[in-house]
Amino acid sequence: xxQLELINEGNLSAPAQVEFEKxxxxxxxxxxxxxxxCIKIIDVSESxxxxxxYRGKDKPTNVLSFxxxxxxxxxxxxxxxxxxxxxxxxxxxxxxxxxxxxxxxHMTVHGMLHLLGFDHIEDDEATEMESLEAAxxxxxxxxxxxxxx
Numbered sequence: 040x041x042q043l044e045l046i047n048e049g050n051l052s053a054p055a056q057v058e059f060e061k062x063x064x065x066x067x068x069x070x071x072x073x074x075x076x077c078i079k080i081i082d083v084s085e086s087x088x089x090x091x092x093y094r095g096k097d098k099p100t101n102v103l104s105f106x107x108x109x110x111x112x113x114x115x116x117x118x119x120x121x122x123x124x125x126x127x128x129x130x131x132x133x134x135x136x137x138x139x140x141x142x143x144x145h146m147t148v149h150g151m152l153h154l155l156g157f158d159h160i161e162d163d164e165a166t167e168m169e170s171l172e173a174a175x176x177x178x179x180x181x182x183x184x185x186x187x188x
Contacts, residue, residue, distance in 0.1 A: 041067045042116075047080040051125040054143050062147040062179065069175050070155060074118040078147070086124035101127045102146040104153035121150040141181045148175050 041063045045056045059078055067073055081089070086099035093103065106119040123146055132142035152168055159165035173183040 040064075040073050042075045044075070044077040045080075046077065049080070049082055051080050051082060052129065053080045053123075053125050054140060058140070058143070059147055062144045063151055065175050065178055066148055066151045066155075069171070069178065072118075072155060074116045076118050076151065076154065077120045078150075079120065079122050080125050081122050083124060083126050086122065086127060089122055099124055099127050101131060102150040104150045106154050106156070118151075119154040121147070121154070123147070123150065137184070141176075141184075144179060144181055145172065145176060145184045148172050 041060065043056065043060050043063060045059055047053055063076055083099045086103070087097065089103050090100045091097045093105075094100075101124055103122040104119060105122070107115065107117045109115045109117070123143075128142055128146055129139060131137075132139045135142070149168075149172055152171060157164070157168045157171065159168045169185050173185060176182070176184065
């Protein structure tokens with residue numbers, strides 16, 4: 040089971056909490072995992088600040104993942120936090136001619152996989168992660184975001 044805390048202090052345009060829960064639950068079921076996740080919907084300036092501070096990239100980005108770093112002797116179900124930039128997600132969906140809800144789902148699934156230790160730095164890692172994303176999204180009746188249209 041996945042528990043979600045959704046924070047949207049700026050009242051930015053974003054899907055309802057039930058949608059995020061559905062997307063996270065699909066990842067958890069696919070990978071037989073459970074835990075707690077916090078998602079914060081952020082604006083462009085906060086995205087740029089976080090991306091610069093934690094990744095050294097001075098530009099906004101769609102989703103940032105912050106896996107929990109808790110010592111093994113501390114009992115916790117918290118998997119980590121996601122910061123999703125609503126305006127960037129909306130812009131990308133429009134540029135890529137994708138339904139907005141599908142791109143929100145993709146960014147949520149993508150971020151959740153990062154929280155679970157998946158990455159896409161190396162080609163073999165990217166192939167594995169993209170395959171997992173496509174499989175989870177397919178279970179949600181969402182087209183593979185990496186296929187050419």
